[in-house]
Amino acid sequence: MKTDWSQASDAALVVAIGRWREDALAEAYRRHGGAVYGLARRVVRETGVAEEVVQEVFVRLWSTPDRFDPDRGSLRSWLLAQAHGRAIDRVRADSSRRLREEQDARRTATSGYDVELEAWDLAVADRVNEVMADLPAPEREAIELAYLDGYTYREVATLLDTPEGTIKSRIRAGLRRMRSDLIDAKTGRPWHQS
Amino acid sequence: MASELTHADIQELLGAYALDAVDADEVAVIDAHLVDCPRCRNEVAEHREAATLLSFSGAAAPEALWSRIAADIGEADPAPFELARVVPHRARRVQLRLTAAAAAAAVVIIGLLGFQVVRQNDRIDQLAAITDQRGLDQAAAAAAVQPDARRVRLQSDDGAQVVDAVVLPDGQGYLVQTRLPTLGSDQTYQLWGVIGAQTISLGVLGGDQATTAFKAAGPLTSLAITAERVGGAVAPTSDPIVKGRIEST
Numbered sequence: 001m002k003t004d005w006s007q008a009s010d011a012a013l014v015v016a017i018g019r020w021r022e023d024a025l026a027e028a029y030r031r032h033g034g035a036v037y038g039l040a041r042r043v044v045r046e047t048g049v050a051e052e053v054v055q056e057v058f059v060r061l062w063s064t065p066d067r068f069d070p071d072r073g074s075l076r077s078w079l080l081a082q083a084h085g086r087a088i089d090r091v092r093a094d095s096s097r098r099l100r101e102e103q104d105a106r107r108t109a110t111s112g113y114d115v116e117l118e119a120w121d122l123a124v125a126d127r128v129n130e131v132m133a134d135l136p137a138p139e140r141e142a143i144e145l146a147y148l149d150g151y152t153y154r155e156v157a158t159l160l161d162t163p164e165g166t167i168k169s170r171i172r173a174g175l176r177r178m179r180s181d182l183i184d185a186k187t188g189r190p191w192h193q194s
Numbered sequence: 195m196a197s198e199l200t201h202a203d204i205q206e207l208l209g210a211y212a213l214d215a216v217d218a219d220e221v222a223v224i225d226a227h228l229v230d231c232p233r234c235r236n237e238v239a240e241h242r243e244a245a246t247l248l249s250f251s252g253a254a255a256p257e258a259l260w261s262r263i264a265a266d267i268g269e270a271d272p273a274p275f276e277l278a279r280v281v282p283h284r285a286r287r288v289q290l291r292l293t294a295a296a297a298a299a300a301v302v303i304i305g306l307l308g309f310q311v312v313r314q315n316d317r318i319d320q321l322a323a324i325t326d327q328r329g330l331d332q333a334a335a336a337a338a339v340q341p342d343a344r345r346v347r348l349q350s351d352d353g354a355q356v357v358d359a360v361v362l363p364d365g366q367g368y369l370v371q372t373r374l375p376t377l378g379s380d381q382t383y384q385l386w387g388v389i390g391a392q393t394i395s396l397g398v399l400g401g402d403q404a405t406t407a408f409k410a411a412g413p414l415t416s417l418a419i420t421a422e423r424v425g426g427a428v429a430p431t432s433d434p435i436v437k438g439r440i441e442s443t
Contacts, residue, residue, distance in 0.1 A: 025267070029260055029263065034255040037255060038249065059266050076246060128247050132247075143248070146214075147213040147248055
């Protein structure tokens with residue numbers, strides 16, 4: 001039986017994956033595999049290791065689709081969180097060495113968030129740009145160092161020579177700001193004015 | 195030290211926790227706390243959704259990697275994987291992102307029923323057949339934040355009755371924030387869509403409706419809700435209780 005999954009919802013895909021439909025898993029991979037791979041590669045910075053991470057995540061979706069918890073967001077968010085945790089496990093092993101390297105590197109350059117290269121498409125890029133532009137630089141820096149570079153908040157505090165409590169607060173406040181900005185950017189106008 | 199964390203300490207850590215940026219001993223304490231604290235669980239989920247913004251990647255999923263996954267899950271003959279179908283077409287993207295939220299809805303159902311992973315087709319059939327209001331609410335909320343979503347306010351002539359709707363470019367839509375009075379038991383609300391010169395039923399809503407999904411087969415220009423006899427009508431038999439025009443984007 002040949003099914004065209006391209007128009008199916010993620011919900012339908014998850015149900016089909018529960019019925020051992022490999023073509024449904026292929027469609028889930030086609031939709032989300034690029035983002036999962038992109039995140040893994042960004043964090044581990046090695047193609048081969050990133051591929052291992054992606055493989056583990058999708059094999060896990062295949063074997064235990066019920067581990068995807070409905071109360072914790074979308075399928076994409078779940079896949080990304082899975083991949084992120086696995087990627088972090090791999091980079092933490094040598095984090096003390098990375099910490100020194102990063103401290104050296106930061107004396108000469110600061111990293112920027114190049115959304116043009118990373119965004120899915122223009123529509124998304126615009127929204128991500130808006131959200132990231134509204135984020136105060138210290139919050140953005142702390143979030144990027146933690147999420148994309150894989151440092152713990154304590155390591156981020158060391159890197160930035162800033163108290164740990166401040167880094168915790170910046171990360172939390174920044175994520176909240178991103179979320180509320182994202183919602184505002186999309187639904188800010190009252191219905192009757194749209 | 196981590197075992198002595200107060201609730202406030204844990205809350206302060208939730209952002210870092212969501213980014214996998216806390217130490218192992220803190221992870222253990224927070225994991226244990228989350229089991230019993232829905233508010234903190236919810237906050238972590240929100241942080242993770244926000245973090246997905248940082249993960250948007252223009253790179254396509256590597257095709258060779260799919261072959262390895264397919265081999266790993268034990269299929270001798272992997273399903274054809276057509277990268278060519280990944281067209282950077284805006285309307286299509288919108289649809290794909292909507293459906294991600296719908297997937298969450300499906301799994302709400304799985305969670306509610308508390309199923310163990312027993313791979314039986316009849317189990318899955320049951321899951322697929324059940325609808326769930328929480329899932330619909332999530333799907334509708336996700337639709338409302340799509341960039342191409344059109345928001346429509348349906349109103350009565352005097353403005354006293356108001357229903358809000360969201361319509362996506364592919365015709366998928368949701369009625370949300372409905373505040374219509376409960377009808378008598380012999381009546382039902384019915385939703386109508388105007389597509390071109392035709393008025394088409396988009397669904398019988400019942401007498402006391404909550405968030406409802408609908409799907410239009412063509413470009414909608416208006417939505418309206420009438421009260422009909424139970425069972426619905428093939429064409430509206432009365433003036434709309436509320437109606438609204440859909441502005442083109």
